Amino acid sequence: MTIGHNAKRSGAEVLADMFAGYGVTHVFMVPAVLRRTFAEMERRTKIARVHCHGEKSAAYMADGYARASGKPGICMAQVIGALNLAAGLRDAYLAHSPVIAMTGGRDPKTKFRKVYQEIDDVPAFEPVTKMNATIDDVARIPDMVRQAFRTATTGAPGPVHLQFRGNEGQLDLEEAEIEALFETQFAHVPPFRPRPEAAQVKVALDLLQKAERPIIVAGGGVRASGARAELVALAEALQIPVATSLNGKDTIPATNPLSVGVVGSYSRESANRAVNRADLVCFIGTETGGMTTHFWAVPAIGTPAIQIDIEPESLGRNYPLQASVLGDAKAVLLAMLAQLDKTSAGKRAAWIKEIAALRNDWAAKYKSILESDAVPVHPARICNELSKAVPDDAIVVVDTGHAGMWMGGMYDLRSPTQSYIRSAGHLGWAFPAGIGAKAACPERPVVVFTGDAGFWYHVAEVETAVRWNIPSVTLVNNNGGGNQSKRGFDRAYGGSQTEKARELWTYRAMNFAKLAEDMGALGIRVEKAADIAPALDRALAAKRPAVIVVATDIEALAPTAVA
Ligand SMILES: Cc1ncc(C[n+]2csc(CCOP(=O)(O)OP(=O)(O)O)c2C)c(N)n1
Ligand SMILES: [Mg+2]
DSSP, X not given: OOOOSSOOXXXXXXXXXXXXXXXXXXXXXXXXXXXXXXXXXXXHOOOEEEEOSOHHHHXXXXXXXXXXXXXXXXXXXXXXXXXHHHHHHHHHHHHTOOEEEEEEEOOTTTTTSOOTTOOOOHXXXXXXXXXXXXXXXXXXXXXXXXXXXXXXXXXXXXXXXXXXXXXXXXXXXXXXXXXXXXXXXXXXXXXXXXXXXXXXXXXXXXXXXXXXXXXXXXXXXXXXXXXXXXXXXXXXXXXXXXXXXXXXXXXXXXXXXXEEEEOSSSOOHHHHHHHHXXXXXXXXXXXXXXXXXXXXXXXXXXXXXXXXXXXXXGTTSSSOOSEEEESOHHHHHHHXXXXXXXXXXXXXXXXXXXXXXHHHHHHHHHHHHHTOOOSSBOHHHHHHHHHHHSOTTOEEEEOSTHHHHHHHHHOOOOSTTOEEEEOSSOTTOHHHHHHHHHHHOTTSOEEEEEEHHHHHHTTTHHHHHHHTXXXXXXXXXXXXXXXXXXXXXXXXXXXXXXXGGGGGTBOOOOOHHHHHHHTTSEEEEEOSGGGHHHHHHHHHHHTXXXXXXXXXXXXXXXXXXXX
C-alpha cells in the first residue's frame, strides 16, 4: 500500500517500527532471516532478539509467549528452517494461540532453478495456520503485517505465516513510499467482544435455570476471552458445577467447591463422573474435541447440551444442541449474569451435594499417591507439592503425555490469578514454551512441568534461557524413559513386554541438574518428596534459569480416564 508522502523507507525500518507499535517485546528465531530488520530493531526499539538453537523451539517460545500474555508471539526462520518452524506451529494451531511466523522464501527471478536449500515451503504452512501468505513487494509490508496481527487475534485466535521474498527475506532491504502502520487493538486477544443475540441468550439461560443437574464444561475460549471471573460468578449464582478442558484448566480454581476438575481423557475422575451424571451440559469456548470428551463418551452423544462459542462453525459440531449462543464468552456470560434468576439455584441442592461427594471420593481414592513418601518419588506427590508451593501469581506450563495426565488430573490451582497452559499434544513443547511465557511476563513466576523425554527434545535451549536471562523454572519428572509408552508396549507384546522391549522407550541415566549447571543455569537434583517445595523456593528465588530434576518411579502409571 503506497502512502504517497514521497519519503522512501526500507521495509526493515517499517517492520521494526511496526513491531514496536504492536508492543512486541521479544522475537524468537534462528538466523539468518530479515537481517536488516534485526539491525533496525537494535537501532530503533528495545525488542529482544532471542536467538535460539532450533526453529521448532523458537515457535514454541513464541507460542508460550502468546498463551501467557495474550499478545501475538513472533518467530522467524530463513528458507531452510521454514518447515522446522511450521512443525512448531502445529501446537499453536491446535491450541488457538496467536503466533505470527515469518520466513524467507523464493524469489521469482530464480525459482525452479535449484537454488541452494530451496523448496516451496508455503503449502506446508497451510494446515497449521489461519492465514498463509507471501509478501513479494516491499510496499505490501504495512498492510500484510497488519492483516497478520488482525487474523491471529480475532475470532478463535491462531497462527499466521508470512513469507518474505528472498531466502533470508531480503525484501526488507528494499525501499518504497511506506510507513509503519499499526492498530494496537490487534496487539492483544481479544480485540473484539462480539455480543450475542438476546433471544439466543434467553433460550440458553432458561434451559440452564430449568435443569436440575446441569454442568458447565469451560474451555480455552473462556481463558482467551478473559472471562474467568464471569464464569465463576454465573456458576456460583446458579449453583452449577464446572468441569474444564485441559486448555481451560485455569478458568476456575480447584479450591472452588463447584470445580470438579479436568474432563475427558487426561482428566480427573470426579469431572468425568460429574459430566456423565448431568442432565444438561453447557459447553463454553471448547471445541468439544476428542481429548475433552474422551472421544465423545463424556458426555455421551445425546445428552442434552447447549453451547457458547465465538466461532459459528463450532456450534453443534459434535453434540446436537438445544440452544447455541454465538459470541465472546465474557459478553455472553455478562448478558446471562444481567438477567439470571438466582432463586432457580435452590432446586440444585441435591446435585451440589452429589458433586461434593464426588470431590471427596476423588481425594480419598488418590490420597495415598498424592501424599506418598516413596523413593523414587511418585509423580502424583510432585503434583501435590506443586499445588501447595507454586505461587498464586505463577504461570504453570505443562508438557503432554504423562505430564499432561499427572498435572491435568492431580494439580490444583489454588488462586484465580494463577495461569495454566499446556501442550496441545507435542512432547517437548513445555520447556521452550516456558521460556516464552517468562519472556512475556517477566514479573510472574513461571513453573514448567515436563517428563525427561519431553525435556530432552529442546534441552539446548537451557543455554538460550541463560544467555537471554529468562529465568523460568523447569521441573523434570525424571524416570529415565517415556513411561507413558509402557502400557502401549505391554499391549503390543501381547500383555507383558520383554525386558529388551524397554529399548523402545527408556534412556541412559542422565544427570540433568549437572547438564543445566554446565550450561549456566541453576540445577537441583531432588530424591525425596519432602525436598521438592524447598527446591522450588530456591529456584524461584535464584532469579536465573533453573532446572529441578526429581528422580521418580518408572513403574508409576497415571490413572486412565473413566467413561
Ligand atoms: C511430538 C510427539 N512425539 C511423540 C509423542 C508420543 N508420546 C507421548 S508421551 C511420550 C513419552 C513421554 O515421556 P516423558 O516426557 O519422559 O514422560 P513420562 O511418560 O515418562 O512421564 C511420547 C513419546 C508425542 N506426544 N509428541
Ligand atoms: Mg519419563
